[in-house]
Amino acid sequence: MTDPTQPDAGNRRREDRHRTRLRPGILRSRDGRRLAECLIRDRSAGGAKLVLIEERLLPLELELEDEADHRCYDIRIVRRNGLEVGVVVEREKGALSA
Known part of the structure; x- marks a missing residue:
């Protein structure tokens, strides 16, 4: 059983990940x-x-366009399991032009 007060030793992320809508x-x-x-x-x-x-x-190397905040990012796939894809953001390209 996992102790919720202890950090997840299997988590290799550098920053906390936040669930979004x-x-x-x-x-x-x-x-x-x-x-x-x-x-x-x-x-x-x-x-x-x-x-x-x-x-x-x-x-493996793509661009992600976030339609909610109208921003674009260069990303790299680091993990894939069926339809779920884990990516690293290599660079924020900025706001999309209208």
């Missing part, structure tokens, strides 16, 4: 080609957990 996102290739839709489940300064809407083959 499921936010819509779009995954694009680094050259801007739309690849898949997703939901952003958890976020931290350095990463996120995404849930794909449908199964897709994806490159």
Whole structure:
């Protein structure tokens, strides 16, 4: 049984991850080609957990467009389990132009 007062030894994240309302996102290739839709489940300064809407083959390096805050990020996939994808944010590209 896990002791909730002790840190999770299996957690390798550098920052705390915060559960968010499921936010819509779009995954694009680094050259801007739309690849898949997703939901952003958890976020931290350095990463996120995404849930794909449908199964897709994806490159390891992508762009994530957060449709809720209208920002774009360069990301890298570090873990995948079916439709769940763990990513590291490599760089915030900033606000999307209207």
